[in-house]
Amino acid sequence: MMNRRDALQLLATGAALQLAPAKMMAAFREARAVLAAQSTLKTLDLHQDATVKAMAEMILPRTETPGAADVGAADFIDLMLTEWYQDSERSRFLAGLTDVDARSQDLFHNDFVECTANQQAVILNQLGEQMIEDELTRAEAAKSVGPPPEASSSFYSMLRWLTLTAYYTSEDGATLELHYQIIPDRHAGCVEITLPKEALPKEGPQPQ
């Protein structure tokens, strides 16, 4: 019986490609079943989870400090989708994920997670442009008479807020990236930045 580690290795390295096609499909099925059985995901399915992981890591990649994947951003996003958002917001987010694949299929004939890094960047840029446009439309609508504009955030701005929150409020994000100290060394109102002791004044996230 395949364990979680074997399954991950199989899927990640493509070791199964050396098997006969029928056996390969069976091996993939088994690997996915093993992972699904062990997954603690409550809202996202494995494909959605993979998409969220890929997008989050693109926004905040591992550099000399950990990235979004290292701090488990997708797990936090799954928790928020399950226990924090209302049904309508959750649906909007999941529809947004479907739209990401629709865009990548349309442009590159592949799901987002199967695209190259350059292709994925094209999609993220598109989503960014759409986010700015939506923002302007909302601002314009707010000025005009009639019913108030939809105040809700788009999928991509939800994803960005969730990813940044997951990262910067994680222990690694806060301490390694922001040099946050629970109890600071001292207080001073105006001092020169001395890297790497630089400490950001902000701690908490700003809900959208």
Added chain:
Amino acid sequence: MSETTLYDAIVIGSGMTGGWAAKELTEKGLKTLVLEAGRSIVPEEDYVEHVPAWEMKFRGTGDRLRMRNDQPIQSTCYACDEWSSKFFVSDREHPYTTEAGKPFRWIRGRQVGGRSIMWGRQSYRWSDLDFEANLRDGTAIDWPIRYADIAPWYDHVEQFAGISGEALGLPQLPDSKFLPPMELNCAEKVVREAMAKHFPGERVLTIGRAAILTQNHGGRAACHYCGPCERGCITRSYFSSVNATLPAAEKTGRMTLRPYSVVHSLIFDARTRKATGVRVIDAQSRAALEFHGKVIFLCASALESVRILFNSSTTEFPNGLANSSGELGHNLMDHIMGAGAVATIPGNEDRIVLGRRPNGVYMPRFRNVKTRHREFLRGYAFQGGAERDGWDRGVKQTGFGANFKQSISRPGPWRFTFYGFGECLPNRNNYIEIDKEKMDAWGIPVLKIHCAWSENELALREDMKITAAEMLAAAGGLKIETFMEEDPPGFAIHEMGTARMGRDAKTSVLNAHNQAHDVKNLFITDGGAMVSSSCVNPSLTYMALTARACDYAVTQMKKGEL
């Protein structure tokens, strides 16, 4: 069940003023029962200021669906977050009603320490500009006291509480007995210089005067700048009744503190014309209890204290105990806030703040101080401050990748905010009454609140927006944006005026010593006593009035007058 003990004093409420009454009365030798409706607070367990976001389930974004359900009103307060929402009441257990079209936001804390655990800590003396205001412009009734009456009591409470701040010598905002001030940050220093240059002698920017210790004081430790005071403070560096006054009362050995004691009403003896005791519902067992005392201090907040008096009606006082004037519950005030401006202050890009200063800046009132404004009475003060934008600015940007990550991990522009707090005029039409249709979780009739801003308050708020932008422009601010949050009354959490002091028993509930005209052994020393609202944060004045009233009550008791 009636307890047989006869206490020298019963204090109702253990928050900002109840804590002071407990300390002053026990230190003067009175055997004192303190009744608190909520639970006990154990600092070692309940204070969570050092719990980092990554140990919180929702990383500090709050248990949103639960809070929307249980605390839809409380959770609108900035301080009611994932850590500290436990210090705010459940709106479902503590309902109140309002008149259609007149919303009122009542933010409440029911536990030992009350709202003194989550308060904003801003501490300012009022002046004769405030105490003479009603007389000068012919509004409502005159205060029965002047600055000289309360000044020694400001000294008294400040020396114990510890107020950090900068002495300015301004008549409209008298200096306290200060501990050293906290430091302004880079951008605040720029704005301060600009104010001195462009508005000399009129507008002064200073560090907030805060009940936070900047040096060790009275057995409490200096602030260590961890930041979120509203979650508690294990070093007891900011003033609260849990951190300061209740331990002092406890030390005398004369305080009995009883949590879970929901006061239903007072017991009035028509023969002696005194309040002889208190009817309590035990919040856990629901048992009805009675406690007896020689003098009673109502310190439950402007709204709760009056609710208790309304629920204490007798044949002699059918409209509420101590309400022969008919003024009880009327003249409800708050501060009008939420207008101002924000701007980027260029320069100092290579400089930052170390630590998280739990305090902002303050600009004392400048309208109707030396000159007369044509469009409104009274005035407003600004609070606010500067900080460098944080990582959250990246949400609205479109970037991604290594460069984006590096960019938003670094401090952003210096952003300075002016946020106004304006004076509210006493108005008899703003009032509270008992809503006989609705009960709280303990079966006690709730309040119906009738309150709305007047033209004068709205004019003040409009002016805040304009002067804030004008000052940021003078300071070289870029990307200046004005704002106006149209909050309903109550949201400044400075509700006051519902049992006002006065010289005449026909037009006021309390005399100049917070003593009920109608019931001599009854004192109300919370915000209910205020005759006007000033634009200045009121807690320090509540503290001073409480200590002063305790001194008077004990003196009268010794003379056999009570």
